[in-house]
Every structure is written in C-alpha cells, then in structure tokens.
Amino acid sequence: MDFDLPEELEEYRKKVREFARKEFTPELAEKCDRDEKYPDELRKKTLAEGLVDFSNPWKTMIAIEEMCRVDPGLGISATVPYFGAEVLMLHGSDHLREKYLSRVAEGKAIMGLGVTEPGGGSDVAGLKTNARKENGKYIVNGGKMFITNGSIADFFVMLVRTSPPDDPKKRHHGLSVLVVERNFKGFDSNQLKGKLGVRATNTAELILNNVEVPEENLVGEEGKGFYYIMEFFNISRVFVAAQSIGIAQGALDRATAFLMNEESRGHFVGEERKFKLAEIATRVEASRLLMYKAASYLFNYRPNPMITSMAKGYASETATFAAETAMEITGATGLQTDLERLFRDSKIMEIWEGTSEVEKIVISRMMMKGDKNE
Amino acid sequence: MNDQTEMMMDNIGQFAKANINDIALKIEREGVSEDLYNSLIQQGLIGANLPAEMGGAGLDRTSYDAILFQLARASPSVAFHVFMNNSIILKILEKASKKDIIDRIVSGKIRLGLIPGNIIEGSSEKSNIIIEPSKMNIYIGTENASLIDGMPDLLKSKSLGLRGLKTDLFTSIKEGEKLLPYSDVEKIWNEASWDAAAIFLGISEGALEKAIEYTKVRKTFNFPLKDYEPVAFRLSELKSELEILKNTLFSDDSKEQMGMMLKTISAEFARRATKYALQFHGGYGYLEDFGVEKFYRDAVALNALMFRPILDKRTLAASIYGEKSGYL
Numbered sequence: 001m002d003f004d005l006p007e008e009l010e011e012y013r014k015k016v017r018e019f020a021r022k023e024f025t026p027e028l029a030e031k032c033d034r035d036e037k038y039p040d041e042l043r044k045k046t047l048a049e050g051l052v053d054f055s056n057p058w059k060t061m062i063a064i065e066e067m068c069r070v071d072p073g074l075g076i077s078a079t080v081p082y083f084g085a086e087v088l089m090l091h092g093s094d095h096l097r098e099k100y101l102s103r104v105a106e107g108k109a110i111m112g113l114g115v116t117e118p119g120g121g122s123d124v125a126g127l128k129t130n131a132r133k134e135n136g137k138y139i140v141n142g143g144k145m146f147i148t149n150g151s152i153a154d155f156f157v158m159l160v161r162t163s164p165p166d167d168p169k170k171r172h173h174g175l176s177v178l179v180v181e182r183n184f185k186g187f188d189s190n191q192l193k194g195k196l197g198v199r200a201t202n203t204a205e206l207i208l209n210n211v212e213v214p215e216e217n218l219v220g221e222e223g224k225g226f227y228y229i230m231e232f233f234n235i236s237r238v239f240v241a242a243q244s245i246g247i248a249q250g251a252l253d254r255a256t257a258f259l260m261n262e263e264s265r266g267h268f269v270g271e272e273r274k275f276k277l278a279e280i281a282t283r284v285e286a287s288r289l290l291m292y293k294a295a296s297y298l299f300n301y302r303p304n305p306m307i308t309s310m311a312k313g314y315a316s317e318t319a320t321f322a323a324e325t326a327m328e329i330t331g332a333t334g335l336q337t338d339l340e341r342l343f344r345d346s347k348i349m350e351i352w353e354g355t356s357e358v359e360k361i362v363i364s365r366m367m368m369k370g371d372k373n374e
Numbered sequence: 375m376n377d378q379t380e381m382m383m384d385n386i387g388q389f390a391k392a393n394i395n396d397i398a399l400k401i402e403r404e405g406v407s408e409d410l411y412n413s414l415i416q417q418g419l420i421g422a423n424l425p426a427e428m429g430g431a432g433l434d435r436t437s438y439d440a441i442l443f444q445l446a447r448a449s450p451s452v453a454f455h456v457f458m459n460n461s462i463i464l465k466i467l468e469k470a471s472k473k474d475i476i477d478r479i480v481s482g483k484i485r486l487g488l489i490p491g492n493i494i495e496g497s498s499e500k501s502n503i504i505i506e507p508s509k510m511n512i513y514i515g516t517e518n519a520s521l522i523d524g525m526p527d528l529l530k531s532k533s534l535g536l537r538g539l540k541t542d543l544f545t546s547i548k549e550g551e552k553l554l555p556y557s558d559v560e561k562i563w564n565e566a567s568w569d570a571a572a573i574f575l576g577i578s579e580g581a582l583e584k585a586i587e588y589t590k591v592r593k594t595f596n597f598p599l600k601d602y603e604p605v606a607f608r609l610s611e612l613k614s615e616l617e618i619l620k621n622t623l624f625s626d627d628s629k630e631q632m633g634m635m636l637k638t639i640s641a642e643f644a645r646r647a648t649k650y651a652l653q654f655h656g657g658y659g660y661l662e663d664f665g666v667e668k669f670y671r672d673a674v675a676l677n678a679l680m681f682r683p684i685l686d687k688r689t690l691a692a693s694i695y696g697e698k699s700g701y702l
Contacts, residue, residue: 033534034534116657126595194662195661195662196667270702271702272687273684324674327678328677331496332496335496336541344534351656
C-alpha cells in the first residue's frame with residue numbers, strides 16, 4: 001500500500017499552493033469577508049492558470065484543499081463556478097453539455113445547483129418547487145434557499161417536482177432536473193447577507209414565478225432527478241471533505257507557527273498546548289486518509305457512499321475542532337488574525353452538502369443493510 | 375437562589391427585553407451605542423457590584439452575576455461591556471482608591487478602555503488588543519496596572535470575531551500612572567471568575583433557548599426536529615448540564631476556588647452548547663438574522679478574553695494540590 005500521491009499531483013499541489021499564497025492576499029481576503037463580496041477576478045485568474053480542472057477530480061480535490069488552507073472564503077469562491085457540473089456531465093444531453101458547460105470552462109459563465117428549499121434542507125424529497133408541462137415547456141414555480149452562486153450564476157441545475165409521487169412513501173419519485181437560466185422570465189434572486197463565515201462566497205434565495213423552461217433543458221430522464229442529485233452529493237461530499245481538510249490544515253499551520261514563535265521568543269510552551277497541537281495534526285491526517293479512500297473509490301467509478309459520508313462527516317468535524325482548538329491555543333492573538341476567519345468559515349462544513357447528522361444516517365443505514373466496507 | 379438575586383433576574387430580564395432584544399442585531403453590527411450605554415448607567419448596572427461607599431450599588435455576588443447572566447442571554451457583547459467595567463476596571467480603581475475617576479465612570483461622564491495585556495493569554499507585541507479604546511485606558515502590563523491618558527496609536531484592525539465590541543490593536547502606548555502591582559490585578563482576575571462564568575452560562579442559555587424553540591417548529595421528513603432522538607437527547611443533556619452549573623453559580627458559595635472551577639467548566643460548556651445550538655438550526659443558524667451565530671462566535675471570542683486555558687488551570691491545579699502544580 002502506497003500512501004504517497006503520484007509525483008504529478010504533488011507538483012500540482014505545489015503549484016496551487018504558490019498561486020494561493022500569491023493571489024489570496026490578506027487584503028483581498030479581509031475585504032471579501034467584510035463586504036461579503038464574491039472575488040470574480042480571482043475566479044478568472046484561477047481558470048486562466050488552469051488550476052481548476054474538472055476533467056481531473058484528483059486535481060480538483062487537491063486544489064480545493066490547498067486553496068482553503070490559505071483562505072476558505074476565497075478558496076471556495078475560486079473553485080465553485082462549476083458547482084453542479086457533474087450532474088450535467090453524467091446525465092445531460094450533448095446539446096446541454098455543449099451549450100452550458102463549455103461557457104463555464106471558458107470562464108464566460110458561472111453555474112449553480114438549486115436543490116435546498118426554505119422548508120427543507122436535509123429532506124430533499126420533500127421539496128415543493130414544481131414544474132408542469134405546457135406547450136413544450138416546463139412552467140416552474142417555487143423557491144430555493146441557501147444557493148451557492150445564487151445571485152451571480154448564469155444558470156442552475158435545479159431539482160423540481162414534475163409529477164406527484166406514485167406512492168406517498170416514495171416521495172423521491174417524480175422529481176426531475178432542469179437547467180434554469182437566470183435570464184428566463186419569472187426568475188429572481190436575493191443575496192443572503194450576514195453569514196457567519198465563507199462570506200466571500202455568494203449565497204442567495206431563488207424565486208421562481210412561472211418560469212418557462214424549454215423542454216430540451218430536462219437533464220436525463222424525467223422522474224430520475226432524486227437519484228442524479230444523490231449521486232452528485234456522493235461526489236460533492238468528497239470535495240467538502242477537501243474544503244474541511246484545507247481549513248483544518250490552515251488552522252494547524254497557524255497554531256504551529258504561533259507556538260514556534262512563542263518558543264523562539266523564549267516563552268514557555270507547555271505540553272498542554274503541544275498535546276492539543278498533536279491532536280489536531282492527528283485528526284487532520286486521519287481525515288485526509290479517509291478522504292483519499294473515498295476519492296479512490298469514487299474516481300475509479302466504484303462510489304462507496306458509506307466511506308464518502310465518513311470522510312465528509314469526520315473531515316467537517318475536524319475542521320471545526322481544529323479551528324476552535326487553534327483559537328484556544330493562540331488566545332488573544334488568534335482573535336485578531338485570520339485564524340478567527342477560519343474559525344467562522346469552518347462551521348458551515350458540518351451543515352452543507354449533508355449535515356453531520358445526515359452523514360451518520362447514511363453510515364448507520366448502510367452498516368445495518370450489511371453494506372460494510374469489506 | 376436568594377430573593378434578591380431572583381428579583382434581579384426578573385428586573386434585568388425585563389431590562390434586556392425593553393432595551394436589548396430588539397436591537398441585538400444592531401449591537402452586533404455597530405457595537406454598544408451611547409444610548410444603550412446610558413441606559414446601563416441609568417439602570418445602575420455600571421458600578422452595580424461596587425460598595426456603596428465607593429459610589430456603587432453594593433450588590434452581593436449572586437445578584438451581580440444575575441445581571442451578567444441575563445445580559446449575556448440577550449447580548450454577550452453588552453454583558454462583557456458590564457463585566458469589563460465592573461469586574462476589572464472599577465475593581466482596579468477601587469483597590470487603587472481612585473474614587474474621583476470611579477465617580478465619573480459610574481455617573482457616565484467618562485468611559486475607560488481596557489488593554490488586558492498580560493492578564494490574558496496570547497498577547498504579544500504584534501497583537502496587543504485594546505477593548506473599547508477611549509481617551510483614558512487601563513493598561514495591564516507585566517508589572518503593574520496603569521492609567522494611560524490619551525488614545526494609543528491604533529492599527530485599525532478589522533476582526534469580525536467580536537462584532538459587538540470595539541476592539542483594535544495598537545503599536546505603542548506612553549507610560550501611564552501606576553495604579554496597582556500585577557499581583558493585585560491577578561487577584562482581581564481570579565475573583566472575577568464567578569462573573570466570567572455567569573457570562574458563559576448566560577451565552578449558553580441564550581443559545582439553547584433558541585435551539586429548543588427552533589426545534590419545536592422546524593420540521594424535517596414531516597416531523598419536528600425535537601421528535602428525533604439525536605436532537606432531543608442532546609439538547610436535553612445540555613440543558614441539564616446548564617441547570618446544574620446555574621445551581622452552583624447562584625449558590626451562596628463565593629469561594630475563589632469554586633469560582634475558578636465553575637469558570638473552567640463553563641468556558642468549555644459554552645463552546646459546546648452554542649455549537650450544538652447552531653448545528654440544530656441548520657443553514658439558518660449560519661445567518662445573523664436568526665440570532666444564534668453570535669452566541670457561537672462570542673463563546674469562542676470571549677474565551678480568549680475571559681478564560682486562560684493555561685494560567686487559570688494552573689491556578690486551579692495549585693488550589694487542588696495545595697502547592698504549585700502543572701507548570702512543566
């Protein structure tokens with residue numbers, strides 16, 4: 001068993017790290033955090049440098065981790081213009097892929113994923129947004145909540161109900177995925193301000209009032225939407241694990257530098273704080289190994305949702321643990337540095353793309369189905 | 375809880391309802407306004423624990439901690455404001471017999487800033503924090519606490535961690551009038567452990583109340599969140615811990631050792647309780663409008679200002695062993 005990444009990926013990691021250190025300036029990070037402003041120039045630079053390559057998921061995962069290590073708000077912003085692309089890649093028609101994804105790859109468009117609704121986060125199948133067919137079009141009504149890129153994306157891969165479930169116990173039946181453009185009549189969005197963290201990223205509420213969507217914008221088959229989205233979450237959760245590990249590693253870097261500086265100044269650093277540092281380091285390493293295992297299954301076309309949920313759940317809890325413990329280690333210094341921002345950024349990791357509770361439901365359900373990691 | 379403390383709990387609960395609850399979000403965005411500060415003065419909350427002969431209200435420990443607890447439930451920033459003035463600044467001035475300055479503070483004529491310096495952990499020449507910078511500030515240095523006349527050169531730091539308080543960093547300060555030796559300040563700090571615990575527990579109660587209310591009405595998979603074991607059990611466990619800690623806080627005990635024990639446990643508890651409270655709000659908890667993220671943020675930020683994970687635990691260890699302990 002070899003725990004090292006191939007040399008090519010290690011080289012890529014170095015390249016991303018250098019880019020992030022150079023471009024993610026403290027001033028930019030602070031400004032985007034304070035003003036809740038999406039760093040669009042950074043998105044363009046990242047694409048121009050070829051640092052976001054969704055044709056290579058290993059590279060994507062490493063880019064996300066390294067960028068979030070420097071600054072999570074900027075790192076997520078730079079790597080999220082493709083959010084939801086996998087649904088189109090795997091199930092979209094050639095026409096849809098060509099029409100929409102190529103523009104994102106060229107940096108001419110941003111996309112988003114519209115799943116969560118105001119009344120239901122974890123309960124995806126309980127969504128209320130509906131689409132009825134009329135004269136070769138879908139007429140969409142409803143609303144979406146907490147949508148990343150919500151007020152800046154040009155189009156959304158959106159989960160809607162196209163028919164009532166055939167059985168009340170099978171609410172996940174009758175859901176479909178449509179591509180909905182911002183400039184379709186009846187579409188509106190409101191940016192959500194006042195977030196605790198990842199304030200550089202754009203989050204919005206979407207309002208859909210008789211939005212007319214061409215029939216050709218149906219992704220895959222009608223009624224299969226729930227399965228497509230669950231499949232997508234299995235992919236995106238690996239990337240959230242990468243965001244989380246980036247944050248945890250970033251907190252570890254800062255806490256280590258603080259203690260080294262304390263020692264170099266002749267200040268006593270006792271074992272209590274060193275043990276805390278060791279605990280963060282151990283959890284970061286364990287999270288990374290779990291993520292690599294989940295990624296290895298997934299990227300070799302053998303997805304293992306249980307391992308993916310373990311990776312996402314554990315890494316996200318490691319992110320908050322690491323950031324909070326680093327704050328404790330650094331005390332007043334941490335409060336006045338970008339570590340404090342990492343701390344605020346970390347909490348969302350335990351919430352988006354499946355809360356920690358949802359990950360535990362997935363893990364325990366699969367364990368009890370006998371679907372163990374054997 | 376004695377009658378006086380119970381009455382104080384009711385009074386301050388009403389005060390918070392009338393003066394803080396509706397502007398809690400504004401406090402997070404803009405800090406404690408002059409108007410609100412004047413209300414604190416008029417209510418007699420600044421100077422509440424000072425002896426009457428020094429111009430204060432002379433409240434006993436539990437009544438004073440009831441004030442901090444209730445204020446923290448509504449706004450941790452306001453509670454810290456009162457703590458900083460009463461438990462640290464006025465106590466230093468009282469011990470230094472600076473009645474003239476105390477009178478001006480208690481009557482609302484002046485406000486002092488605090489540079490906690492060496493009394494908190496993690497201060498360095500690069501990040502010497504000043505809280506509510508003013509024309510006159512108390513500076514706690516390595517050897518003395520001193521009174522600094524004039525505003526230090528500020529760095530215009532823009533941390534969003536403690537949004538309801540004005541904090542900054544400074545480059546240098548001029549020497550001030552010596553007030554007390556450091557050892558006396560350390561004693562004041564240790565005596566204030568009960569007060570810090572009151573704030574940590576108030577933060578916890580504020581956050582848990584919100585989580586309990588939210589999980590009654592928020593449904594997922596057709597059932598309220600409270601109907602799910604992991605939610606109901608966790609919040610019930612946290613509420614139980616909180617009630618037991620409150621019993622200690624509002625007991626007649628005022629021993630310094632018990633105060634330090636309670637602060638040590640409450641500081642960690644506040645971080646844990648607020649984290650679960652936010653988690654059970656899901657994505658909405660991440661938005662300031664829902665009023666729970668401030669508790670999560672402040673539980674950690676105020677840990678850095680009111681609890682010293684090494685020095686306080688060393689004090690606690692020494693009191694347990696009866697001799698110097700936990701220093702290697």
